[in-house]
Amino acid sequence: MGYDGKNYPGTKPSTPFHYSNVEGINAEDLILTSEGLPEKQIERALQQILAYESRQKTNFLGYQANQQFDFKPDLSEYLKYHVNNIGDPFQSGNFTVNSKFVERAVLDYFASLWHARWPYEKDSTFSADWRESYWGYVLSMGSSEGNLYGLWNARDYLQGKTLVVDEAVKERKIKASEDGMKLSATPRYKILKPKVHKNNENAYTPICFYSLDTHYSIIKNMRILEIATFFEEASNKEYKCPLNYPDDYPSNYSQQYIADNKWPTEVPSDDNGILFIPALIKLVKFFAEKGYPILLNLNFGTTFKGAYDDVEKIISAIIPILKKNELYERKVEYAPGKFDTRNGFWIHVDGALGAAYAPFLKKRGINIPNFDFSLPDVHSLTMSGHKWIGAPWPCGIFMSKVKYQLLPVDNPAYIGASDTTFSGSRNGLSALILWDFIARNSVEKLVSRISTDLKKAKKFVNDLERLKAQIGIDIWIEHSANSLTVRFKQANPDIVFKYSLSGEDLYVNGQSRNYSHIYIMPSVTDKMLKRLLDDLSKPGAFPEQDVTRDIVTGHGLGFK
Numbered sequence: 001m002g003y004d005g006k007n008y009p010g011t012k013p014s015t016p017f018h019y020s021n022v023e024g025i026n027a028e029d030l031i032l033t034s035e036g037l038p039e040k041q042i043e044r045a046l047q048q049i050l051a052y053e054s055r056q057k058t059n060f061l062g063y064q065a066n067q068q069f070d071f072k073p074d075l076s077e078y079l080k081y082h083v084n085n086i087g088d089p090f091q092s093g094n095f096t097v098n099s100k101f102v103e104r105a106v107l108d109y110f111a112s113l114w115h116a117r118w119p120y121e122k123d124s125t126f127s128a129d130w131r132e133s134y135w136g137y138v139l140s141m142g143s144s145e146g147n148l149y150g151l152w153n154a155r156d157y158l159q160g161k162t163l164v165v166d167e168a169v170k171e172r173k174i175k176a177s178e179d180g181m182k183l184s185a186t187p188r189y190k191i192l193k194p195k196v197h198k199n200n201e202n203a204y205t206p207i208c209f210y211s212l213d214t215h216y217s218i219i220k221n222m223r224i225l226e227i228a229t230f231f232e233e234a235s236n237k238e239y240k241c242p243l244n245y246p247d248d249y250p251s252n253y254s255q256q257y258i259a260d261n262k263w264p265t266e267v268p269s270d271d272n273g274i275l276f277i278p279a280l281i282k283l284v285k286f287f288a289e290k291g292y293p294i295l296l297n298l299n300f301g302t303t304f305k306g307a308y309d310d311v312e313k314i315i316s317a318i319i320p321i322l323k324k325n326e327l328y329e330r331k332v333e334y335a336p337g338k339f340d341t342r343n344g345f346w347i348h349v350d351g352a353l354g355a356a357y358a359p360f361l362k363k364r365g366i367n368i369p370n371f372d373f374s375l376p377d378v379h380s381l382t383m384s385g386h387k388w389i390g391a392p393w394p395c396g397i398f399m400s401k402v403k404y405q406l407l408p409v410d411n412p413a414y415i416g417a418s419d420t421t422f423s424g425s426r427n428g429l430s431a432l433i434l435w436d437f438i439a440r441n442s443v444e445k446l447v448s449r450i451s452t453d454l455k456k457a458k459k460f461v462n463d464l465e466r467l468k469a470q471i472g473i474d475i476w477i478e479h480s481a482n483s484l485t486v487r488f489k490q491a492n493p494d495i496v497f498k499y500s501l502s503g504e505d506l507y508v509n510g511q512s513r514n515y516s517h518i519y520i521m522p523s524v525t526d527k528m529l530k531r532l533l534d535d536l537s538k539p540g541a542f543p544e545q546d547v548t549r550d551i552v553t554g555h556g557l558g559f560k
């Protein structure tokens with residue numbers, strides 16, 4: 001069905017129409033053909049799409065994406081423009097239909113909020129220690145891009161790489177042009193890498209550490225960037241694990257997360273999703289003593305449990321280890337006779353969710369760990385703009401410091417690279433959306449906004465407890481401290497779809513469990529929560545689960 005009598009611009013369909021049905025959408029109305037579609041059909045289809053999105057938004061509870069924006073209608077005017085912030089935010093460039101001037105204001109605000117030194121300084125015009133100032137940009141993707149960019153920078157920095165203009169290419173181009181060919185005069189960069197010394201063959205092999213509760217983008221980025229995790233390096237080198245089960249693990253830690261070679265695949269985290277510091281210390285010490293530079297990803301608001309790693313405590317715990325093993329600061333000889341003094345470690349904070357509101361929660365007096373540039377050893381930080389803040393499309397912020405860019409120390413002017421961001425073209429409207437949000441919300445308003453969210457989360461926990469007593473089954477209610485998420489036994493598929501509930505499989509005491517969770521975003525109303533509670537109180541809301549089933553992790557490390 002659906003394919004007959006239609007004209008296609010190229011190949012014909014090879015199988016019957018078989019994509020899954022979506023409630024309220026007639027997929028046949030959407031099939032595109034070589035003639036385009038009649039106006040009536042386009043309108044019908046667009047109405048269906050709008051009705052679908054609007055209905056699903058009404059009950060949207062399962063993800064940390066705010067669906068409520070206060071944009072005034074005048075912002076939609078900008079959809080008539082292609083605003084592109086291609087290249088570095090601090091270099092205006094010739095693509096003048098950009099909003100980099102807005103982007104810079106947004107970045108300055110977040111730099112200030114996150115205790116970084118601002119404004120950005122590109123050279124020593126204003127101060128001798130200009131390298132202490134922040135550098136960052138507004139992402140075209142969300143924190144997945146911020147994580148990728150941060151880890152990429154971290155990898156190259158720890159590998160001792162330095163970016164310089166390749167003068168040889170310039171000379172060759174000038175010579176070649178004398179033979180008649182016109183050649184691009186854009187400078188080519190080359191990467192200088194230090195030689196590995198015999199007394200430490202691991203000096204430029206960064207090893208990454210991240211907790212079990214880490215977002216999958218970090219795991220994916222490890223593969224893209226070919227950064228070894230401690231587990232991979234230990235497995236390849238057949239190292240003996242310094243952790244013993246169960247003494248060195250958090251209580252309730254399932255052995256299922258420990259590989260046959262006795263190494264955990266990720267740094268253990270506790271029941272609440274918080275990185276377990278005693279285990280991290282032992283793991284970092286083991287690799288630091290072997291001379292490996294340490295790349296640490298910490299989470300501020302984990303994806304499923306909304307947990308905050310204690311960034312400050314972790315840093316204080318590992319600094320003595322780094323100092324003892326000459327990894328706190330070290331000299332990198334990136335070219336013969338040319339040295340750069342760098343850290344032998346990098347702390348990246350994945351604050352996709354939490355970095356947006358934690359400063360306001362703190363102003364409210366809520367006790368959550370420090371996580372930002374108030375800690376001098378934090379190297380990079382990322383946040384998603386479409387999560388707690390809310391935006392019509394994915395966006396976010398990456399922030400680091402000038403001193404961690406791969407500029408040569410001896411001649412910074414040498415570089416002038418404008419292609420400093422991950423993508424080339426960048427969405428210039430994202431900066432505008434973030435600017436508009438901040439412009440319309442005082443800190444006081446945001447403090448009150450996050451307090452309301454947190455109160456709602458706590459109230460929902462109580463409501464669920466009441467429900468549990470009423471229906472008489474254990475529905476595994478859990479809520480990590482000061483998080484915006486509440487998790488419970490997975491509801492039936494109809495409820496999952498209706499409320500867009502995301503799920504996760506966890507091992508608990510050796511048994512597998514399916515959880516659902518909700519996220520209290522500013523768009524979540526009391527009415528929505530009441531509807532969900534009503535549905536959860538109906539018979540069959542919590543189907544029985546097979547607790548002996550194998551969980552296949554999505555981490556793709558090739559073992560489960």
Ligand SMILES: *Cc1c(COP(=O)(O)O)cnc(C)c1O
Pocket residue numbers: 141142143144145147214215217299301302303350351352353384394395396
């Ligand atoms: C959502 C999330 C990400 C990825 O962010 P996107 O905006 O979806 O790219 C990364 N880390 C954590 C902890 C997240 O919750």
